[in-house]
Amino acid sequence: MARLDQAHPLDLAGEWFVDTRCIDCDVARQWAPGLIEADGDGLSYLARQPRTAEEEAALWRAAEACPTQSIGNRSVRRPAEPAFPHELTPGVLAMGHNDRSSFGAHSYLVVRPEGNLLVDSPRHLRSLAERVDALGGVAHVLLSHRDDVADAERWADRYGARVWIHAAEADAAPFATDVVDGTDPIEVAAGVVLVPVPGHTRGSVAFHVADRWLFTGDSLHWNPRRRRLDVFPRQTWYSWDRLADSMDALAGLSVEWVFPGHGMWGEVGASTYAEQMPALGPDMRRIGRSAWHGRPQLR
Numbered sequence: 001m002a003r004l005d006q007a008h009p010l011d012l013a014g015e016w017f018v019d020t021r022c023i024d025c026d027v028a029r030q031w032a033p034g035l036i037e038a039d040g041d042g043l044s045y046l047a048r049q050p051r052t053a054e055e056e057a058a059l060w061r062a063a064e065a066c067p068t069q070s071i072g073n074r075s076v077r078r079p080a081e082p083a084f085p086h087e088l089t090p091g092v093l094a095m096g097h098n099d100r101s102s103f104g105a106h107s108y109l110v111v112r113p114e115g116n117l118l119v120d121s122p123r124h125l126r127s128l129a130e131r132v133d134a135l136g137g138v139a140h141v142l143l144s145h146r147d148d149v150a151d152a153e154r155w156a157d158r159y160g161a162r163v164w165i166h167a168a169e170a171d172a173a174p175f176a177t178d179v180v181d182g183t184d185p186i187e188v189a190a191g192v193v194l195v196p197v198p199g200h201t202r203g204s205v206a207f208h209v210a211d212r213w214l215f216t217g218d219s220l221h222w223n224p225r226r227r228r229l230d231v232f233p234r235q236t237w238y239s240w241d242r243l244a245d246s247m248d249a250l251a252g253l254s255v256e257w258v259f260p261g262h263g264m265w266g267e268v269g270a271s272t273y274a275e276q277m278p279a280l281g282p283d284m285r286r287i288g289r290s291a292w293h294g295r296p297q298l299r
């Protein structure tokens with residue numbers, strides 16, 4: 001529960017507030033842009049009170065996603081419909097309830113007749129699990145890398161799901177049923193291809209689903225400010241050069257939507273993806289990691 005006694009001093013007066021236990025994971029600002037913003041230290045504060053029902057719904061989503069439960073209100077009635085799972089596009093739902101142990105990483109449920117996929121893991125809450133039950137449960141838990149495991153074991157146990165992870169990350173998920181090694185893509189279920197993308201960590205992988213959705217962990221995200229597919233230089237723990245190679249490997253895929261663990265998801269569009277991705281790896285090598293943030297607007 002959000003702490004009114006620790007409300008951020010910049011919170012605009014009104015029903016909603018953000019407390020100062022924030023860890024600057026950016027999630028709230030992604031769900032409620034313009035309503036929640038960052039101060040000079042990266043802490044979120046309530047920049048504007050909601051004016052419409054949709055803005056209030058956005059704040060409820062931010063509140064339910066926030067890993068520190070820092071977003072609250074004084075007396076707004078909770079909606080009858082829970083904020084999550086929240087459909088981003090037909091077949092892909094954001095799970096919200098981002099876990100602090102994964103620094104607030106996003107997770108997703110892909111609903112499909114062949115068996116649902118849980119990509120990375122939200123907190124395991126009974127109320128959320130009951131909604132996943134109603135959507136058909138989970139057949140496969142797909143782990144992008146070691147940082148975003150969170151409550152994956154509890155989700156897998158609930159449904160008897162198979163759990164996939166790369167061998168280089170397997171110590172973070174000893175409960176995994178399927179450990180994949182090597183650098184070649186492998187089909188792990190019908191229409192689901194695991195693509196090794198070392199860089200952020202040594203065993204990071206992406207999951208390419210239904211030939212149009214790409215779940216990228218912390219390897220690739222949509223940068224709305226630059227309107228570009230982008231990488232995180234400061235969070236590249238393993239190798240910038242290997243990450244550039246991995247971007248080359250992803251460039252040949254057919255992708256309409258990108259769903260990252262951190263950063264913004266987005267309907268990139270197949271043509272934008274095909275236009276931008278072949279340049280990303282070469283740009284990374286040319287500009288370098290240390291200059292990446294300050295680079296001028298690219299083509």
Ligand code: SF4
Binds near residue numbers: 029043068
């Ligand atoms: S989701 Fe919570 S912890 Fe993350 S930036 Fe927003 S208020 Fe801070």
